[in-house]
Amino acid sequence: MGVILWDFDGTLAHREGRWAGCLVEVLDEEEPGHGLRREDFRPALRDGFPWHRPDVPHPELDTADAWWKPVEELLAAAYAGAGYDRGRAAALARLARVRYPDPAHTWQLYDDTLPVLEQLRAAGFRHVVLSNHVPELDGLIDALGLSGLVDAVVNSAVTGYEKPHPEAFAAGRRAAGDPDALWMVGDNPVADVAGAEAAGIPAILVHGANGATLAEAAARISRRGTAPR
Numbered sequence: 001m002g003v004i005l006w007d008f009d010g011t012l013a014h015r016e017g018r019w020a021g022c023l024v025e026v027l028d029e030e031e032p033g034h035g036l037r038r039e040d041f042r043p044a045l046r047d048g049f050p051w052h053r054p055d056v057p058h059p060e061l062d063t064a065d066a067w068w069k070p071v072e073e074l075l076a077a078a079y080a081g082a083g084y085d086r087g088r089a090a091a092l093a094r095l096a097r098v099r100y101p102d103p104a105h106t107w108q109l110y111d112d113t114l115p116v117l118e119q120l121r122a123a124g125f126r127h128v129v130l131s132n133h134v135p136e137l138d139g140l141i142d143a144l145g146l147s148g149l150v151d152a153v154v155n156s157a158v159t160g161y162e163k164p165h166p167e168a169f170a171a172g173r174r175a176a177g178d179p180d181a182l183w184m185v186g187d188n189p190v191a192d193v194a195g196a197e198a199a200g201i202p203a204i205l206v207h208g209a210n211g212a213t214l215a216e217a218a219a220r221i222s223r224r225g226t227a228p229r
Helices: 018-032 038-045 065-082 085-101 113-122 138-142 166-176 188-197 215-222
Strands: 001-005 014-015 107-109 128-129 152-155 179-188 204-206
Touching: 001 166, 014 018, 018 065, 018 085, 038 065, 065 085, 065 204, 113 128, 113 215, 128 138, 128 166, 138 152, 152 166, 166 179, 166 188, 179 188, 179 215, 188 204, 204 215
Parallel strands: 001 128, 001 179, 128 152, 179 204
Antiparallel strands: 014 107
């Protein structure tokens, strides 16, 4: 049986504006007319998330509160850098924590996500999400209507290992159940593609200037993968 490891954010689904967009959305609700843009926050968000240090495992961040604590501090620092005092910055960061994984706010599947997953499932493949993400990923997958197609979710916020760390892919392989054929599909050439290939897993880059579409990735897997007979 063949199994496909799927990255989530940027591969199966996307959030408009990502983290910087979320910070602006909070201000849009809390302080209309604030005048700040996503570009004002992006420099402060280029470093400091767990996935920016994939060589450093973080199994000690084993609850949602523990995982979010340093991330909230990072978000608060971004607000502070935009001119907010410490107390207000921390309060806005707490609101961003709630808003970011809320499926009601700008999260959406790519147009071909459901058709591709359904096509591959009908052909006998199973799906596992392998993602560097927030602790609430399972709920987000469910809210977006993917839980019926996804057999397992391996989330760095739970395992403590960020792609491309070898243990992230080892965890993905275990969740896949040591199948006859295993593939990785993702939008990040380092975390997804190089990391998977270093672990002996063939990988396909999707989206972006040099990536395939999900349908093209599915066609390649169907031609070369292994499915039940």
